[in-house]
Amino acid sequence: MIRVGNAAAAPEFAVAADQALANVQLRRNVRHATEVIRGKRALVVAESDDWQALRESGRQIKAHVLRHLDSYLEAFEENCTRAGGHVHWAADADGANRIIVDIIRSHGEQEVIKVKTMTSDETRLNAALEGAGIAPHETDLADLIIQLGNDTPSHIVVPALHRNRAEIREIFRQKMGLPDLGGEPHDLTTAARQYLREKFLRVPVGFSGANFLIAETGAVCVVESEGNGRMCLTLPRVLITLAGIEKVIPALRDLEVFLQLLPRSATGERMNPYNTLWAGTTPGDGPEEFHIVLLDNGRTRVLADPVSRETLQCIRCAACLNACPVYRQTGGHAYGSIYSGPIGAILTPQLQGMQHSTSLPYASSLCGACYEVCPVKINIPEILIHLRRRIVEGGAPLGERMGMKGAALAFSSPAWLRRAQMIGRFLQRPFRKGDQLAHLPGLFAAWTRTRDLPALPAQSFRDWWAARERGGAS
Amino acid sequence: MLISLFITCYNDALFPSTGKAVVAVLERLGHTVEFRDAQTCCGQMHYNTGYAREALPLMRRMVDVYRGAGPICAPSASCVAMMRDHYPKMAAETGDQRLEAEVADLLGRVFEFSELLVDRLGVTDVGAAFPHTVTLHTSCHSLRSLHIGDQPERLLAAVQGLQLVTLPRRDECCGFGGTFSVKNAGVSTAMAADKVACVLGTGAEVCTAGDNSCLMQIGGALRRGNAAVRCLHLAEILASTAPGELPP
Numbered sequence: 001m002i003r004v005g006n007a008a009a010a011p012e013f014a015v016a017a018d019q020a021l022a023n024v025q026l027r028r029n030v031r032h033a034t035e036v037i038r039g040k041r042a043l044v045v046a047e048s049d050d051w052q053a054l055r056e057s058g059r060q061i062k063a064h065v066l067r068h069l070d071s072y073l074e075a076f077e078e079n080c081t082r083a084g085g086h087v088h089w090a091a092d093a094d095g096a097n098r099i100i101v102d103i104i105r106s107h108g109e110q111e112v113i114k115v116k117t118m119t120s121d122e123t124r125l126n127a128a129l130e131g132a133g134i135a136p137h138e139t140d141l142a143d144l145i146i147q148l149g150n151d152t153p154s155h156i157v158v159p160a161l162h163r164n165r166a167e168i169r170e171i172f173r174q175k176m177g178l179p180d181l182g183g184e185p186h187d188l189t190t191a192a193r194q195y196l197r198e199k200f201l202r203v204p205v206g207f208s209g210a211n212f213l214i215a216e217t218g219a220v221c222v223v224e225s226e227g228n229g230r231m232c233l234t235l236p237r238v239l240i241t242l243a244g245i246e247k248v249i250p251a252l253r254d255l256e257v258f259l260q261l262l263p264r265s266a267t268g269e270r271m272n273p274y275n276t277l278w279a280g281t282t283p284g285d286g287p288e289e290f291h292i293v294l295l296d297n298g299r300t301r302v303l304a305d306p307v308s309r310e311t312l313q314c315i316r317c318a319a320c321l322n323a324c325p326v327y328r329q330t331g332g333h334a335y336g337s338i339y340s341g342p343i344g345a346i347l348t349p350q351l352q353g354m355q356h357s358t359s360l361p362y363a364s365s366l367c368g369a370c371y372e373v374c375p376v377k378i379n380i381p382e383i384l385i386h387l388r389r390r391i392v393e394g395g396a397p398l399g400e401r402m403g404m405k406g407a408a409l410a411f412s413s414p415a416w417l418r419r420a421q422m423i424g425r426f427l428q429r430p431f432r433k434g435d436q437l438a439h440l441p442g443l444f445a446a447w448t449r450t451r452d453l454p455a456l457p458a459q460s461f462r463d464w465w466a467a468r469e470r471g472g473a474s
Numbered sequence: 475m476l477i478s479l480f481i482t483c484y485n486d487a488l489f490p491s492t493g494k495a496v497v498a499v500l501e502r503l504g505h506t507v508e509f510r511d512a513q514t515c516c517g518q519m520h521y522n523t524g525y526a527r528e529a530l531p532l533m534r535r536m537v538d539v540y541r542g543a544g545p546i547c548a549p550s551a552s553c554v555a556m557m558r559d560h561y562p563k564m565a566a567e568t569g570d571q572r573l574e575a576e577v578a579d580l581l582g583r584v585f586e587f588s589e590l591l592v593d594r595l596g597v598t599d600v601g602a603a604f605p606h607t608v609t610l611h612t613s614c615h616s617l618r619s620l621h622i623g624d625q626p627e628r629l630l631a632a633v634q635g636l637q638l639v640t641l642p643r644r645d646e647c648c649g650f651g652g653t654f655s656v657k658n659a660g661v662s663t664a665m666a667a668d669k670v671a672c673v674l675g676t677g678a679e680v681c682t683a684g685d686n687s688c689l690m691q692i693g694g695a696l697r698r699g700n701a702a703v704r705c706l707h708l709a710e711i712l713a714s715t716a717p718g719e720l721p722p
Contacts, residue, residue: 018660325647329664363658365651365665366522368618382559388524396524404520408528411483411514411535421487436697446659451666451694454488461486461493465509 012359016334017326026162030154030331033161034322040268041319041373048264057257059377062313065248066303072215072248073294079218083280085290093123096295100125100207100240101132103291107238109134109205115222115229116140117209118156118316119242119295121338122351125207136207137199139228141192148175154332154340156318157266162331196228206236206287210243211315212258213292216251219279220292223262223272230274239287244295246312258315261375265317298351307386311346313376318343320370320380326363335360342370346383358394361387399443414462425456475595476506478543480536480584482550483515489686495713496549496587499600502713512539516548518556523653526564533557533564537576540583545594549587549709551684555619557584586616587709588684592625598632604714605635609678611669611692613685614647626684626708633711639676643668650691666695673703680704682711 020026045051065072077087090096104112112129114120114136126136126147138147142160146153149171153159160168169183172191181191208229212221220241222229233239249258263269281290303309321327321341332340337348337360345364349357361384364370370380396404410420431437436452439445447453459467477500481493497507516536517529536557540546548554558581565577591597608630616622630638649655649665656662669692673681681696683689686707693705 014658014660017658021660021664325649325665325668326658326661329661361524362654363661365614365647365649365654365662367614367647367651369614369645369647372618385522385524385560388522389526390524392524400523404523404525404528407515408520408525408531411517411532414511414514417483417486417514424487443656446656447694449659450663450698451691452697453694454690456487457490459490461481461490462509462511464490464494466511 011336013334013336013363014359016336017330017363020330020334025164026331027329029162029164031328033155033158034328037158037268038322041265041322042268044264044268044270048260054257054261055375055377058261058315058375059313061249061254061257062315062376063310065250066246066309066312069245069248069303072250073245075215076213076218076248077294079216080213080220080280080292081218083218084282085218085280085292088291088293090293090295090297092297093295094128096123096242096293096297097125097128099291099293100242101128101134103238103240104129104134104205105132107205109203109238111135111137111199111203112205112207112240113137113139113199113203113232113236114143115206115208115232116143116159116224117207117242118153118338119209119244120207121153122297123242123295125242137196137203139196139199139232140224141189141226141228144192144196145171148172152333153338155321156316156339156341156343157321158318162333196231200228200231200235204237206232206239208233208239208241210241210247210292211262212255213243213248214250214252214255214277214279215248217279219252219277221255222276223259224274224276225267225269225272227274230276233276233278234286236287238289239291241290241292242295243292244297245299246314262315262317265315265319265373265375302350305350308346308350308383310378311343311350311383313378314343314347315376316343317375319373319375323369323373324364325367325369326365335363342380342384343378346380346387349387358391361391403443418460418462421456421460425458428455476508476544477590478540478546479507479509480513480516480540480546480548480553481509482548482553484690485549485686488690489707492549492686492707492709495707495709496547498713499591499602499709500547502601503595503597505595508543510539510543516553516556518553519652521556521560521564529560530564530568533561533577534573536561537573537580540580541576543583545590546580546584547587547590548584549684549707550686551586551613551616551620551622552687554584554586554589555615557581559619586620586622586684588616588625588629589620589622591712592628598628600629600632600712602632602636602712602714603634603716604711606680607637607639607676607678608680608682608711609639609641609673609676610644610708611641611648611673611681611683611688612644613683613688616684617645622684626682629708629712630682633714636711639678641676641681642672644672648688648691650687652687655691662691663695666691670695670699670701674701678703680706680711682706682708684708 088099129136138144145160155161263272327341335344339347345360366381440448517532521529561577565574648669649662689705
């Protein structure tokens with residue numbers, strides 16, 4: 001089965017969202033963090049004089065790659081192999097995890113240091129490693145906080161965004177055995193540095209995801225802010241990378257576009273502090289052995305859908321999460337998947353299969369803020385509607401279907417519409433309080449629980465107009 | 475000029491005063507308004523909820539109803555956005571090239587209310603008087619689908635006695651989102667609460683917008699919180715000529 005992180009056990013979005021809405025601290029943390037990133041992004045996007053042209057370039061390159069994915073992947077394999085890398089292909093999450101476990105085992109190792117990667121969360125690699133007696137050590141500061149706190153990521157770029165400094169201090173105190181740890185940023189980063197340095201210097205197997213795979217040279221590109229990633233990419237003897245097949249781009253020169261789009265969109269920086277690029281292995285410099293696992297896990301199925309294949313253009317910048325008014329209320333956990341926010345709402349149901357995810361495509365007011373900020377112009381609202389359509393075609397809840405059929409009948413002619421308006425005016429009588437309806441039963445209760453609803457006035461516009469035409473209205 | 479009014483289904487049933495206000499403003503400007511009774515709904519609710527099959531006959535109805543009409547005015551950015559964003563695709567899906575051409579022809583004639591006034595008719599001063607403090611909610615569809623700029627502000631700025639106060643975080647969704655407001659009522663309400671806090675923060679007496687759907691959400695939350703702020707469609711402010719009391 002294709003799985004996306006912890007989605008299998010998650011409740012539907014509305015239920016999980018209500019739980020998140022009750023968590024005041026969580027909402028405060030999420031709001032603060034997303035606003036800081038949004039503000040930074042807005043500044044560095046505004047100073048770029050060709051931002052819209054850059055977005056269009058990004059979209060075109062990605063769309064072109066998706067149309068010719070087979071040949072670009074084969075070119076990447078050939079060039080990576082020529083540079084001394086080993087290329088593996090994995091059809092699904094279990095397949096990818098098995099390949100990675102086997103490589104580590106073949107070296108007789110029992111630990112691995114990891115660069116931040118969403119894809120390994122998608123395949124639940126850490127659980128697979130632990131099951132095989134291999135200890136994964138997250139080295140990205142946020143991922144370390146998640147791992148030590150037995151938590152799950154709530155944001156694609158800033159996975160521990162839902163935690164504030166006091167909570168992080170508490171996790172470090174307990175899990176690093178530092179009862180006297182201070183609460184200043186310097187105290188926390190020093191503790192993390194000491195904890196991680198020991199692992200960087202000792203563990204001989206490194207693991208990473210990939211931001212871009214370059215077909216032309218067989219190179220892999222990883223961008224990050226901390227430098228911990230570069231430690232994992234350069235210090236170990238063996239390096240393993242896991243990447244979705246959609247990560248490939250044609251040539252090195254295409255990075256010119258993406259290395260502007262990604263950092264500005266993701267963290268509001270002009271450039272990432274660390275941009276690491278390598279092809280295969282180089283004797284006497286860096287890892288002696290390099291493996292890359294190319295993961296499908298449902299991606300070819302997404303590719304087969306002409307409307308929603310745009311989803312695969314995503315470069316995981318998470319600008320859509322920070323811009324989304326729904327995400328800002330709930331945080332990422334409500335989405336029940338490591339891919340949260342608007343992109344998660346379209347990616348998760350497609351990767352995971354619609355039967356588990358009939359609520360996520362509806363987890364949006366279709367406000368369009370996500371589309372507006374997307375650096376590769378994925379029309380997320382349109383794909384949400386497309387997925388909703390698939391849900392309806394597969395069988396929506398009976399009450400909803402009847403309501404929609406009823407509305408369709410009412411809109412089928414002015415005579416039916418007048419009849420429906422009349423019935424509505426009659427049925428609302430018991431619930432009327434002045435010109436408002438305060439408490440309605442059934443489907444409408446969800447509205448009136450928290451909001452008043454205007455009552456239908458005695459005369460509709462069309463009846464007023466008809467009376468006016470007859471000369472009888474004001 | 476003869477202008478055809480597309481009232482939209484929810485304005486017809488729930489907010490007839492908005493339709494009357496549109497008629498009043500256009501007639502005051504010397505135009506003639508027609509209302510074609512065969513109109514019902516643009517299909518937005520069905521389409522956005524995933525019921526494309528039910529939305530298609532409603533699009534066909536729009537094409538039929540407004541065949542031969544001149545400029546069409548809709549006092550709802552979201553209904554106009556429905557048409558502009560989705561009708562061409564819906565028509566293309568049918569494979570009926572005549573329908574595609576007719577849809578393109580229809581779309582060339584449809585205007586959101588403030589677009590019609592400022593862009594098509596070239597008017598900003600409609601001769602209104604409204605001596606109140608007003609804040610403007612820019613709906614998501616007007617902002618991000620129709621890319622309406624400062625047309626509503628220019629119209630409001632010309633209203634005698636009106637004091638316009640900027641709404642903080644004005645580009646954020648009010649949380650209505652059609653069926654989203656009931657399917658995800660908890661999140662929708664939380665979004666409305668944020669919007670209401672911004673509206674109350676302005677100290678304005680009236681919150682206006684080009685979309686009664688947003689105003690129904692914002693107004694519903696305001697009323698539940700017993701706030702005195704009134705929600706009024708832009709057309710109703712522009713229709714007002716009598717200084718003094720707020721319209722009922």
